[in-house]
Amino acid sequence: MAALSKSSLDGSFEKCIKCTVCTVYCPVAKANPNYPGPKQSGPDGERVRRKDPALFDDYLKLCTNCKRCEIACPSGVNIGDIIAQAKLTNTEGGWKNSGAISPKRVRDYILSSTDLMGGMVANPLAKIVNKVVALKPIKVVMEKTIGVSAQRTFPKYAEQSFVSWYKKQEATQNQFERQVHYFHGCSVNYNMPELGHALVEVLNKMNIGVQIAKKAKCCGVPLVANGFKDKAMKNATANIEVYKDELERQPGTIIATSSSCSYMLSDEYDHVLGLDNEPFKKNLQFFSRYLINEFDAGNMPKLKPLNLTLAYHTPCHLERSGGVIYTLELLSRIPGINLIRLDPNCCGIAGTYGFKEENYETSQKIGSPVFKQIEESGCDYVITDCETCRWQVEMSTTKEVLHPIELLARALA
Incomplete structure (x- = not known):
C-alpha cells in the first residue's frame, strides 16, 4: 500500500462537487465522444472502484493526463492523479480482462521503454532505423500488427547520445x-x-x-x-x-x-x-x-538581437506546475524578439498517446486549434519547452520548432 496514490486513498476525491468544470476544459472530452470526461473517470469512478476494483473501465486509457482538469477544478481535486493511479493499479500485464498479452500491449511496452530502445538504436543503428521507420510500407505493417499509427511521423534517433x-x-x-x-x-x-x-x-x-x-x-x-x-x-x-x-x-x-x-x-x-x-x-x-x-542576480550572458517573430506554445504540464511565467520572462530578455503567445491549448500528442492508432484521430483533433493558430501567426519559429509537443507541431504544421534554451544559445554574443 505504500506506493498507492495519496490522491485516491486519502479521500480527497470526495472534495469533488460535481460541477463538471473539469469536463468542460478537458480536450479529450471535446474531441472524442466516447470519453465520458475526467469527473466520471476520476472522482466518480474512484467511488465505484473503492467498492470493487473490478469495476475499472477501459475508457480511463483515453485520458491524456494533460492535467487541464486539475487546473480548472475549483475544489483542488487532483483528478489526473486519481485517473493515473487507477490505470497503474488495474493495468499491469494488460487492460482489464485482456487475458494473454495483446499486440497492443507489446506496442505500449515498446513505446514506454525509452532507455531500452534508445540504448539499442542511438549511435550504431540510428541512420538505418530512421530510414526504415519512415517507409510507408513499414508504417502500415506496424499499424496492422501492433497498432502504431501509420500516419504518425517518428522522432529521429541521434547518431550520438x-x-x-x-x-x-x-x-x-x-x-x-x-x-x-x-x-x-x-x-x-x-x-x-x-x-x-x-x-x-x-x-x-x-x-x-x-x-x-x-x-x-x-x-x-x-x-x-x-x-x-x-x-x-x-x-x-x-x-x-x-x-x-x-x-x-x-x-x-x-x-x-x-x-x-x-x-x-x-x-x-x-x-x-x-x-x-x-x-x-x-x-x-x-x-x-x-x-x-x-539573470536577476547579475549573472546574465551578453546577448545579441535575433530579430525574429516567435510563437510560444504552452506545454500542459508546465502550465500545471506554474512555470510558464519564467519561460515567457526568459524569452523577453532576448533582444529583437517579437513574441506571440498562442492560446494555451493542448497539442494532443500527450507523449505516447498520439502514436497509437486508436488515438491518432483524437490527438490531431485536439491539436487542430493550435496548428491553425500557428499557421496564421506568421512566425519564424514555434517555441515550446516540451519535446513531444515539438514533434507534434513539426509533424502537423509547416513550422520548425525550437526549445527556449536553443534559442538562448543562438543569441549568445
Whole structure:
C-alpha cells in the first residue's frame, strides 16, 4: 500500500462537487465522444472502484493526463492523479480482462521503454532505423500488427547520445567552481542531444559547469501513462537514490529542460507513485526559473538581437506546475524578439498517446486549434519547452520548432 496514490486513498476525491468544470476544459472530452470526461473517470469512478476494483473501465486509457482538469477544478481535486493511479493499479500485464498479452500491449511496452530502445538504436543503428521507420510500407505493417499509427511521423534517433557527447566534455565541466546537475531525460539523450549541448553552452557562458548522473533512468512518464507500475516504481526509486548520492557528492540545484520530466520528478513521484521524492522536491528547478534567478542576480550572458517573430506554445504540464511565467520572462530578455503567445491549448500528442492508432484521430483533433493558430501567426519559429509537443507541431504544421534554451544559445554574443 505504500506506493498507492495519496490522491485516491486519502479521500480527497470526495472534495469533488460535481460541477463538471473539469469536463468542460478537458480536450479529450471535446474531441472524442466516447470519453465520458475526467469527473466520471476520476472522482466518480474512484467511488465505484473503492467498492470493487473490478469495476475499472477501459475508457480511463483515453485520458491524456494533460492535467487541464486539475487546473480548472475549483475544489483542488487532483483528478489526473486519481485517473493515473487507477490505470497503474488495474493495468499491469494488460487492460482489464485482456487475458494473454495483446499486440497492443507489446506496442505500449515498446513505446514506454525509452532507455531500452534508445540504448539499442542511438549511435550504431540510428541512420538505418530512421530510414526504415519512415517507409510507408513499414508504417502500415506496424499499424496492422501492433497498432502504431501509420500516419504518425517518428522522432529521429541521434547518431550520438547526449551521454556519449558529455563524456568528452566532463573534464572541462569539472573545472567550473559552480556546478548544477542536469536531468537530461530520454529525448535529449537519444533524440535531441543538441538541446543538451545548448544548455551546457549557455551555462558555461555564465561560468557554471554541468554535471549529469549517467545512471539516471527515464523519469517514468510513459511507463505511468501506459500502466507499467512495477517498471515505473523501479525507475523512480533508482532516480531518487542516484540523485541522493549525486547531491551528497556535489550539492547543488538539479535542472530539467523537459516540462513533463520536471513535473514527474517533482510531483508525480509523490502524488501518483507514493514515493518520498525529497531529493527532487527541494533541489529541482525548471531551467527557465533557474536562469531568470541567475539573470536577476547579475549573472546574465551578453546577448545579441535575433530579430525574429516567435510563437510560444504552452506545454500542459508546465502550465500545471506554474512555470510558464519564467519561460515567457526568459524569452523577453532576448533582444529583437517579437513574441506571440498562442492560446494555451493542448497539442494532443500527450507523449505516447498520439502514436497509437486508436488515438491518432483524437490527438490531431485536439491539436487542430493550435496548428491553425500557428499557421496564421506568421512566425519564424514555434517555441515550446516540451519535446513531444515539438514533434507534434513539426509533424502537423509547416513550422520548425525550437526549445527556449536553443534559442538562448543562438543569441549568445
